[in-house]
Amino acid sequence: xxxxxxxxxxxxxxxxxxxxxxxxxxxxxxxxxxxxxxxxxxxxxxxxxxxxxxxxxxxxxxxxxxxxxxxxxxxxxxxxxxxxxxxxxxxxxxxxxxxxxxxxxxxxxxxxxxxxxxxxxxxxxxxxxxxxxxxxxxxxxxxxxxxxxxxxxxxxxxxxxxxxxxxxxxxxxxxxxxxxxxxxxxxxxxxxxxxxxxxxxxxxxxxxxxxxxxxxxxxxxxxxxxxxxxxxxxxxxxxxxxxxxxxxxxxx
Numbered sequence: 001x002x003x004x005x006x007x008x009x010x011x012x013x014x015x016x017x018x019x020x021x022x023x024x025x026x027x028x029x030x031x032x033x034x035x036x037x038x039x040x041x042x043x044x045x046x047x048x049x050x051x052x053x054x055x056x057x058x059x060x061x062x063x064x065x066x067x068x069x070x071x072x073x074x075x076x077x078x079x080x081x082x083x084x085x086x087x088x089x090x091x092x093x094x095x096x097x098x099x100x101x102x103x104x105x106x107x108x109x110x111x112x113x114x115x116x117x118x119x120x121x122x123x124x125x126x127x128x129x130x131x132x133x134x135x136x137x138x139x140x141x142x143x144x145x146x147x148x149x150x151x152x153x154x155x156x157x158x159x160x161x162x163x164x165x166x167x168x169x170x171x172x173x174x175x176x177x178x179x180x181x182x183x184x185x186x187x188x189x190x191x192x193x194x195x196x197x198x199x200x201x202x203x204x205x206x207x208x209x210x211x212x213x214x215x216x217x218x219x220x221x222x223x224x225x226x227x228x229x230x231x232x233x234x235x236x237x238x239x240x241x242x243x244x245x246x247x248x249x250x251x252x
Contacts, residue, residue: 001027005108015066015083018108025150027112028162034061034088036100037107045098046091061090064108065097118145118161121152127241131179133213133223134239155249166248170225173202173211174244179223182213189214206230211240224249 003021007014022029036044036059044059046052066083087097121141128138136154143149145161152159159165177185186196194217201210207227214222225246228235238246 001112003110005110007102007105007108009102011066011083011086011102012081014086014108016079018064018110021110028115029063031113031115031162032063033111033113034064035059035107035109035111036061036088036105037109038104039106040104042101042104044088044090044101052091059090061088063089063097064100065089115162115164117164120165121145121159121161124165124241124247127245131223131242133179133221134241135220137239137241168225168227168238168246168248169244170209170211170238170240170246171244173200173209173225177243179213179221179243183215183221186213186215192217204230207235208232 003017005014005017021027022032036042038057038059041055041057042059043053043055044061046054064086066086068081068084086100086102088100089097122145125138125141125145128134128141137152140149140153144152144159150160152161182198183196186198189195189197196215198213199210201208206229208230209225209227211223211225216222223240225238225240226235227238234252236251237249239249240246
């Protein structure tokens, strides 16, 4: 699926057509390639230095974003809000951009990346089953992979099979202990005597890393991890899918 926008000088119309396309449910706006077609060779910045500039008839950038009067960013969900300028993100930049030259701009061609990480998610699902941990997550992944649900339910970031799972090892916390050994070391929770918990934390100068394994009264085993800012209860949280490996779940 590809979208070609004919640019006729109306930045607001460009904003509306662009955002309507990239915010479709099946498209990740962060995973698109944008080709800018000019009628005359045009100079675009690709980095901090002039030596990185390119003078071409066709440029490829990562993303467009728009602003209104007094350089206030427009909300893409407000088509009635006029846009007076447009920026582009290119090169090794992640979010900061440069003003887009619109003189001689003829077309904007948007091509979504074709990505499918079903096999990665399937391996995670199978590992959850193998170690008998976080089985509700295994069910949620399976439901999504078979088309029963639009997302892998239960996560802040609405994971899809088109999202590459971000993995992290917590082997430095777990050491050589197996899940069975952690279960044997678990003690009654201070919040519920019927729940047993095994906790282990490693403090650092920048991050505190920890794992928690819970054995619920109904036999359900929850196993998760955290990488929090040092001395703070906030950070990144992970779902364990093997004794030492986890995938990113959410940020608090």
